[in-house]
Amino acid sequence: MTILSLLFLSVIVTKIQFNSLPLAFHPERIIRPLDPTRYKASRNSMATDFKSIPLIDIGPLVSKWDDPNIEQDEHVAEVVRQLDKACRQAGFFYVKGHGIPDSLIKDVREITRTFFSLPYEEKVKIKLSPGTGYRGYQYVGENITKGVPDMHEAIDCYREVEPGMYGELGKTMEGSNKWPSNPPEFRNMMEEYITRCTDLSRKIMRGLALALGGSADEFERRGAGDPFWVFRIIGYPVLPNGSSADMLESDIGCGAHTDYGLLTLVNQDDNITALQVRNHSGEWISAVPIPGTFVCNIGDMLKILTNGIYESTLHRVINKSSKYRVCVAYFYETNYDAAVVPMDACVNKTGGVKKFGEAVYGEHLVSKVTTNFVI
Numbered sequence: 001m002t003i004l005s006l007l008f009l010s011v012i013v014t015k016i017q018f019n020s021l022p023l024a025f026h027p028e029r030i031i032r033p034l035d036p037t038r039y040k041a042s043r044n045s046m047a048t049d050f051k052s053i054p055l056i057d058i059g060p061l062v063s064k065w066d067d068p069n070i071e072q073d074e075h076v077a078e079v080v081r082q083l084d085k086a087c088r089q090a091g092f093f094y095v096k097g098h099g100i101p102d103s104l105i106k107d108v109r110e111i112t113r114t115f116f117s118l119p120y121e122e123k124v125k126i127k128l129s130p131g132t133g134y135r136g137y138q139y140v141g142e143n144i145t146k147g148v149p150d151m152h153e154a155i156d157c158y159r160e161v162e163p164g165m166y167g168e169l170g171k172t173m174e175g176s177n178k179w180p181s182n183p184p185e186f187r188n189m190m191e192e193y194i195t196r197c198t199d200l201s202r203k204i205m206r207g208l209a210l211a212l213g214g215s216a217d218e219f220e221r222r223g224a225g226d227p228f229w230v231f232r233i234i235g236y237p238v239l240p241n242g243s244s245a246d247m248l249e250s251d252i253g254c255g256a257h258t259d260y261g262l263l264t265l266v267n268q269d270d271n272i273t274a275l276q277v278r279n280h281s282g283e284w285i286s287a288v289p290i291p292g293t294f295v296c297n298i299g300d301m302l303k304i305l306t307n308g309i310y311e312s313t314l315h316r317v318i319n320k321s322s323k324y325r326v327c328v329a330y331f332y333e334t335n336y337d338a339a340v341v342p343m344d345a346c347v348n349k350t351g352g353v354k355k356f357g358e359a360v361y362g363e364h365l366v367s368k369v370t371t372n373f374v375i
């Protein structure tokens with residue numbers, strides 16, 4: 001066991017640990033009033049003045065991810081070095097050599113386009129509401145970012161939460177996904193895709209664990225061994241002001257935000273540039289589509305764990321094109337009930353002061369989800 005392993009042990013408190021102690025010892029961790037401002041310190045993305053987003057061939061990591069001698073492989077070491085640099089400088093990177101078939105990546109986008117082209121009455125059959133655990137279809141403008149309606153429609157999905165699974169902490173998110181029956185193959189295809197994205201994310205997280213000086217399966221053993229996931233199937237309509245230089249705030253497809261968890265995999269249309277990432281100077285850098293790749297980015301939980309060494313960078317989406325844009329975003333998270341604090345090793349590397357307080361992932365998610373919708 002490495003020194004970092006021991007440090008991880010002390011910083012991520014999982015459900016098993018909660019359950020092994022009487023609730024009275026730490027009731028504030030389980031039943032705490034939700035306070036969206038508590039994580040404010042993790043907002044203000046800084047990153048560097050990057051002008052472009054790096055592309056990393058993660059092939060060696062994908063093929064060696066479960067090799068017990070992975071740490072000795074020089075090709076993996078090069079991937080790890082590039083991942084580390086990208087996460088420090090931009091919090092964003094593209095990956096190729098990821099092993100998910102190109103045909104599946106494209107089919108997922110095509111079936112999404114087919115679903116969103118259906119009449120409203122058909123789409124609304126799987127309507128999102130608090131009663132569905134915030135799962136299902138949301139119409140254009142229903143999702144709100146910082147008080148402004150987002151110009152997109154979407155199907156939101158989450159890993160299933162069974163009744164009582166996480167007590168009070170899980171109540172808001174209890175439910176199973178609302179899949180459309182039209183197109184008929186939608187559910188099977190998306191479920192296969194989610195499984196593959198979960199596997200791929202685990203592999204990339206192994207690379208990041210190595211980059212931080214831990215053992216490859218560090219995150220799995222210390223708070224992300226039973227990862228929660230979020231999955232958003234998104235469509236951005238063509239906007240009336242789309243081609244004009246002065247777009248209105250109300251024309252933004254998805255307002256500036258950071259992601260909640262550890263790692264996001266974005267599967268975007270090949271021919272429309274719409275995703276933008278903010279650098280340290282406040283410039284918006286376009287994540288121009290690179291066919292066959294995923295755009296990956298770091299979420300708030302990884303920023304907290306690394307005491308800000310890795311960035312959860314602000315990003316937004318503006319579809320200025322004359323085409324309907326599709327994006328399928330998979331979010332790999334910690335365990336639902338993981339209590340995340342900066343890792344001692346990262347605190348030591350950043351001047352010895354913890355920049356963030358504890359964040360219980362499930363609370364963080366619920367505080368965002370319950371303020372995200374006009375419903």
Ligand SMILES: O=C(O)CCC(=O)C(=O)O
Pocket residue numbers: 232234254259266268274275315316317327329
């Ligand atoms: O549409 C995209 O490219 C990204 C969407 C996104 O940032 C999100 O859903 O959090």
